[in-house]
Amino acid sequence: MAFPSTHPSLARALAEREYIEATPVQSAVLADNAADRDLLVSAQTGSGKTVAYGLAIGGTLLGEAERLDFATLPVALIVAPTRELALQVHRELEWLYKPAGGRIVACVGGMDPKVERRKLQSGAHIVVGTPGRLRDHIERGGLDVSQLRAVVLDEADEMLDMGFREDLEFILETTPRERRTLLFSATMPRSIETMAKRYQRDAMRIEVKGDSGGHADIEYRAVRIVPNEIEHAVVNLLRFFEAPSAIIFCNTRNAVRHLQTTLLERGFSVVALSGELSQNDRNHALQALRDGRARVCVATDVAARGIDLPNLSLVIHAELPSDPEVLQHRSGRTGRAGKKGTSVLLVPLSRRRKAEGLMASARVVPVWSGPPTAEEILELDQQRLMQDPMLQEAPAEEDIAMAQTLLVSRSAEEIAAALVRVWRSQLPAAEEVFDPGDRRDSRDPRQERAPQEARPQREPFANGAWFHMRIGRRENADPKWLLPMLCRRGNVTRQEIGAIRIFERETKFEVAASAADRFAHAVRKADGDIEIVPLRDGGAAAPTERPAKQGPRPKREEHARTDRPARPPRKDFKPGERKEFQPKPAKKKRRPPPAR
Incomplete structure (x- = not known):
C-alpha cells in the first residue's frame, strides 16, 4: 500500500x-x-x-x-x-x-x-x-x-x-x-x-499480526546432521545457497572463534561478532559485510537484534537457540522489507525433540532434509558457470585474439577444461556429509529386537578389540553413517572396522588388533556428542552375550570370620531372656546462682 x-x-x-x-x-x-x-x-x-x-x-x-x-x-x-x-x-x-x-x-x-x-x-x-x-x-x-x-x-x-x-x-x-x-x-x-x-x-x-506460520518471507529448513559434522554441514550449506551475505549463529564465543577459523581456512571471507569484541571491531565487521568485503558473519546472539544487512538472505543456526523468541529474532535478520530469506537449523540426532519443540512454539513448519551433498553442489556449480556473466558478456577484441592464439596450440576441450579448473579454484570444496535419516519410522515396537548388522555383513576379526557407544536403533543408528564417522574420529580405514552390531540403546563394533590402540587414542582426543569407549571384555563374545545370571547369595553365616574372638556375654542378660525397657532417670535441674 x-x-x-x-x-x-x-x-x-x-x-x-x-x-x-x-x-x-x-x-x-x-x-x-x-x-x-x-x-x-x-x-x-x-x-x-x-x-x-x-x-x-x-x-x-x-x-x-x-x-x-x-x-x-x-x-x-x-x-x-x-x-x-x-x-x-x-x-x-x-x-x-x-x-x-x-x-x-x-x-x-x-x-x-x-x-x-x-x-x-x-x-x-x-x-x-x-x-x-x-x-x-x-x-x-x-x-x-x-x-x-x-x-x-x-x-x-x-x-x-x-x-x-x-x-x-x-x-x-x-x-x-x-x-x-x-x-x-x-x-x-x-x-x-x-x-x-x-x-x-x-x-x-x-x-500487527504476523502469519500464523511464522514470518511469511522466511523459508525455514531443518537439516538432519550426524554429530561431529556441524562444520561440514555449514560449508555445504554456504556452497549450496551461495548467498550474497549469510550469518551463522553459535551459542558461545569459543564456538564463534572456532567456526570462523575453520571457514577462513576453507577460503570463505568471514568476520565474527561476539561480546568480547570492542565496539569499533563490531562496526568494522558490519561495514565489511555491507560493502561486500566479507560474505559470512559468525556471531553469538549479540547479533540477533539490530543487524539489518540489505543482502542478507541466509541464516544458519549452527547451534539451536535457547527459546522460540531467540529463534525468531535470529531468523528475522533475513526476510526483511519484503525480501525473501532462508533460515536453516542444524539438528543433530540428540537434539531432534528440542528442535521440534522450538519450531512448534515459534509456529513455523520447516522442511526437513539431510545436508546438501557434494554431488548436488557440483551440479549447481555447473549451472552457475553457464550463467556466469563471464560467459554472457560479448568478448572484447583482445580476448578473441588471445583465444585464437590458444586454439593454435590447444584444443577447444583443453581450453574449456582449463577454464573450469580456474573457475572451481575460486570456490571452497564441498564436504562429504551423511544424512542420518528420519528418526521417526513405522517400525513395529513389538517386533523382535535382534541386533542389526551392517550390510553387507562384515566378518569378525580373529583378535579384534570391541568398543561400544550409547547410540542405537532409538537414535536411528545406521552403518551407512556410523562407519564413515568411526573411520574419521578413530583415524582408521574401513577395512580396519569389523562387525557392527546395533542394539536398541547401544552399538557395539570391532576394530582390528593392529589398529585398536590407535583408534582408542584418537577417540579419546576427539570431541563429539557420541562417546566411544572400549569394552572391558575384549573377546568376540562380549558384544552379543550377556553375563550369566549369578546364583543366590550365600548366607551370612558362610561368610562369618573365624579369626575374630567371641564376644563375652553380658552379665545382666541371660540367653533367651527378654529384657524390659527401663527409662533413664531424669537429670536434676541446676538451681540458678543467687543474685548478687
Whole structure:
C-alpha cells in the first residue's frame, strides 16, 4: 500500500530511498486516529519499525515547519537495548531526517563518552542510545532532557529481559510529563503492559499480526546432521545457497572463534561478532559485510537484534537457540522489507525433540532434509558457470585474439577444461556429509529386537578389540553413517572396522588388533556428542552375550570370620531372656546462682 500522508521533508527522504509501499506497522502508526497519541505497538522483527516511529514522531518534532530549528537541546530520545540496534537506528534516522536538517547523535556503550558529550554540547535534535549510557549522561549533566517532546522505547521487552528496568524508569521519570511516549515491542508480556499504564497517557494499542506460520518471507529448513559434522554441514550449506551475505549463529564465543577459523581456512571471507569484541571491531565487521568485503558473519546472539544487512538472505543456526523468541529474532535478520530469506537449523540426532519443540512454539513448519551433498553442489556449480556473466558478456577484441592464439596450440576441450579448473579454484570444496535419516519410522515396537548388522555383513576379526557407544536403533543408528564417522574420529580405514552390531540403546563394533590402540587414542582426543569407549571384555563374545545370571547369595553365616574372638556375654542378660525397657532417670535441674 502507498504511504499515508507524511511531512513533506520526510516524504522527500522516502522518495530518494525509493520507498513506495508502506509496511503494515508503518501504515498503522501513520493513521489519522494515531496522530499525536501515545502508542503501544507490537510487531514482528523486520517489519520496518524504525522507519515507522521515525515517521510517527515527525509531526511532533516538525509541526508546520519545513525544517527543524537550530540544534540546541534534543527534542526526541530513542532508547534501544543493544549497541548494534542503536547504531542501526542512528543510520536510519540520519537519512530520514536529512532533508529536514536533523542532527542525530548516538550514545552507546563501548564508545568514548567524552566524544559523545562534545557532540551533545554542540547540539542535537534526536539522541539514540542504550539505557545505561543514556542514564550516565543524564546523571553527569551531559544530556539535558528538559525539552523532549517524544520518547521511543524500541524492543522494550528485550530491555526488560536484559535487566534495564531501573535505567528505563530513571529515564522516563526524568523526562517531561507532557512528552509523547511510543513503546515498540515484539511481544507484549505483562511487564510491558504495566510500564505502559504507568508512563503512557491513554495509549493507543496497535498489534500487527504476523502469519500464523511464522514470518511469511522466511523459508525455514531443518537439516538432519550426524554429530561431529556441524562444520561440514555449514560449508555445504554456504556452497549450496551461495548467498550474497549469510550469518551463522553459535551459542558461545569459543564456538564463534572456532567456526570462523575453520571457514577462513576453507577460503570463505568471514568476520565474527561476539561480546568480547570492542565496539569499533563490531562496526568494522558490519561495514565489511555491507560493502561486500566479507560474505559470512559468525556471531553469538549479540547479533540477533539490530543487524539489518540489505543482502542478507541466509541464516544458519549452527547451534539451536535457547527459546522460540531467540529463534525468531535470529531468523528475522533475513526476510526483511519484503525480501525473501532462508533460515536453516542444524539438528543433530540428540537434539531432534528440542528442535521440534522450538519450531512448534515459534509456529513455523520447516522442511526437513539431510545436508546438501557434494554431488548436488557440483551440479549447481555447473549451472552457475553457464550463467556466469563471464560467459554472457560479448568478448572484447583482445580476448578473441588471445583465444585464437590458444586454439593454435590447444584444443577447444583443453581450453574449456582449463577454464573450469580456474573457475572451481575460486570456490571452497564441498564436504562429504551423511544424512542420518528420519528418526521417526513405522517400525513395529513389538517386533523382535535382534541386533542389526551392517550390510553387507562384515566378518569378525580373529583378535579384534570391541568398543561400544550409547547410540542405537532409538537414535536411528545406521552403518551407512556410523562407519564413515568411526573411520574419521578413530583415524582408521574401513577395512580396519569389523562387525557392527546395533542394539536398541547401544552399538557395539570391532576394530582390528593392529589398529585398536590407535583408534582408542584418537577417540579419546576427539570431541563429539557420541562417546566411544572400549569394552572391558575384549573377546568376540562380549558384544552379543550377556553375563550369566549369578546364583543366590550365600548366607551370612558362610561368610562369618573365624579369626575374630567371641564376644563375652553380658552379665545382666541371660540367653533367651527378654529384657524390659527401663527409662533413664531424669537429670536434676541446676538451681540458678543467687543474685548478687
